[in-house]
Amino acid sequence: MTGIDDPRAAYWNENYRKYWQERVAEADTGEQSQVQKGDAPTEGDWVYEKVFAKHPFKSGRLLDVGCAWGRMFPLYRHYGLRISGVDISEAMIEEAQSSHDKQEDIETLKVATAEALPFEDGYFDNLVCVAxxxxxxxxxxxxxxxxxLKPRGRLYLTGKNNLYAYDDELALAAEVGARSKGHPNYFTDLAAMRLALTKAGCRETATYGFARRGDFATFTHSTDLVAPFYEWFLVIEAPEKPCKSDFPPFSSEFSQTYRDLGAHK
Ligand SMILES: C[S@@+](CC[C@H](N)C(=O)[O-])C[C@H]1O[C@@H](n2cnc3c(N)ncnc32)[C@H](O)[C@@H]1O
Incomplete structure (x- = not known):
């Protein structure tokens, strides 16, 4: 298989797969991560199962963007969907292919980036982009x-908010740690993104905010998204008509919290 000519790919091809597999494996085992010492655990599959059950997929096709080795595919299989996955990492897609390619419900597994999806307009009924x-x-x-996405297709999207609590030490440590490892890490101005989505004709059908780092893993959430909070999970319905919007940038490499604390020197 050939990779893609994107300078970001190397990071995700090297040690990242092992790291993320270990993080996912320890998701529901204890209070603290052993892989990332002292950090909160990441969220286990049950958290996603819960959200998918509450906000069901449309029947038809699903694209998983950043699918890694296909961790979520067994969850989608349960809904009888035609599954495609893309990932920037060749190593991840190779593993997804060797584990899932023979399954009848797999349509396409490709190396590609979220910013340039190799699919025609309006092809998918659902798109998942988590973590x-x-x-x-x-x-x-x-x-x-x-x-x-097709008109009225479903988008399941998670991210990090640009203003998290000033005393959320785990969140701050994660931001500093990501930067020191060269891990690509952008924080969303969620108000700006939601406004852009509304202007594009999208409808938000589910809203989850996770106040502090670690709350996603225990599914401790609120639905009002009043800042500060750390992570968010939205389910969005695409507009009624085919959507070809350009959006202004709404994310930044440094969170507002990090800048306010004067850590950005
Ligand atoms: C933290 S893992 C999450 C994987 C999977 N979604 C999950 O929840 O287990 C991030 C994944 O996103 C992929 N990735 C990072 N940047 C990407 C981009 N710009 N386009 C597509 N995939 C990307 C990485 O290679 C990696 O597999």
């Missing part, structure tokens, strides 16, 4: 997601 959006050029990725 990935914060690594993308968000305004470009969002426009692509809406382009490849």
């Amino acid at each position: 990935v959006f914060d690594a993308t050029y968000q305004h470009l990725a969002l426009a692509e997601f809406l382009r490849v």
Whole structure:
């Protein structure tokens, strides 16, 4: 298989797969991460199962953007969907292919980026992008997601908010740690993104805010999204007509919290 000519790919091809597999494996085992010492655990599959059950997929096709090795595919299989996945990492897609390619419900597994999806307009009924959006050029990725979705298709999207609590030490440590590892990490100005979505004719059908780092893993959430909060999970319905929107940038490499604390020197 050939990779893509994108300078970001190397990071995700190297040690990241092992790291993320270990993080997912320890998701429901204890209070603190052993892989990222002292950090909160990441969210286990049950959290996603809960949201997908409450806000069901439309029947038809689903695209998982940043699918890694296809961790979520067994969850989609349960809904009888035609599954496609893309990931910037060749190593991840190779593993997804060796584990899932023989399954009848797999349509396409490809190396591609969220910002340039190799699919025609209006192809998918559902698009899932979880634990990935914060690594993308968000305004470009969002426009692509809406382009490849059918009218009224469903988008399941998670990310990090640009203003989290000043005393959320785990969140701050994660931001500092990501930067020191060269991990692509962008924080969303959620008010700006939601306004852009509304202007494009989208409808938000579910809203979850997770106040502090670690709350996503325990599904401790609120639905009002009053800042400060750390993570968010939205379910969005695409507009009634085919959508080809350009969005202004609404994310930044440094969170507002980090800047306010004067950590940005
Ligand atoms: C934290 S993992 C999440 C994987 C999977 N969605 C999950 O929840 O287990 C992030 C994944 O996004 C991929 N990724 C990062 N940036 C991307 C981009 N711009 N386009 C597509 N995939 C990307 C990485 O290679 C990695 O597999």
